[in-house]
Amino acid sequence: MTKERCPNCGGSDVATRIVNDCLRAADPRGKAFDLTLQLPVCRCRSCKFCWQGRDALAAKEAAYQHAIRKQLASQAST
Numbered sequence: 001m002t003k004e005r006c007p008n009c010g011g012s013d014v015a016t017r018i019v020n021d022c023l024r025a026a027d028p029r030g031k032a033f034d035l036t037l038q039l040p041v042c043r044c045r046s047c048k049f050c051w052q053g054r055d056a057l058a059a060k061e062a063a064y065q066h067a068i069r070k071q072l073a074s075q076a077s078t
């Protein structure tokens, strides 16, 4: 995991926790689907600010790619 710094106060005393999240996404054909994923959320211990860091973006991207591959696989088998 990348060490994040707080974008609010610049502090480095940052804790990361994993939350379950659900996003609405669209597949390459434009069909909407719900994407459930585990998202790492950063929280600054100094100013209590919460944000989604680079790891969260990477997690979203990975979950999206995984979901698309799964959809393609299920479409191919029907």
Ligand SMILES: [Zn+2]
Pocket: 006, 007, 008, 009, 010, 011, 044, 045, 046, 047, 048, 049
């Ligand atoms: Zn802070």
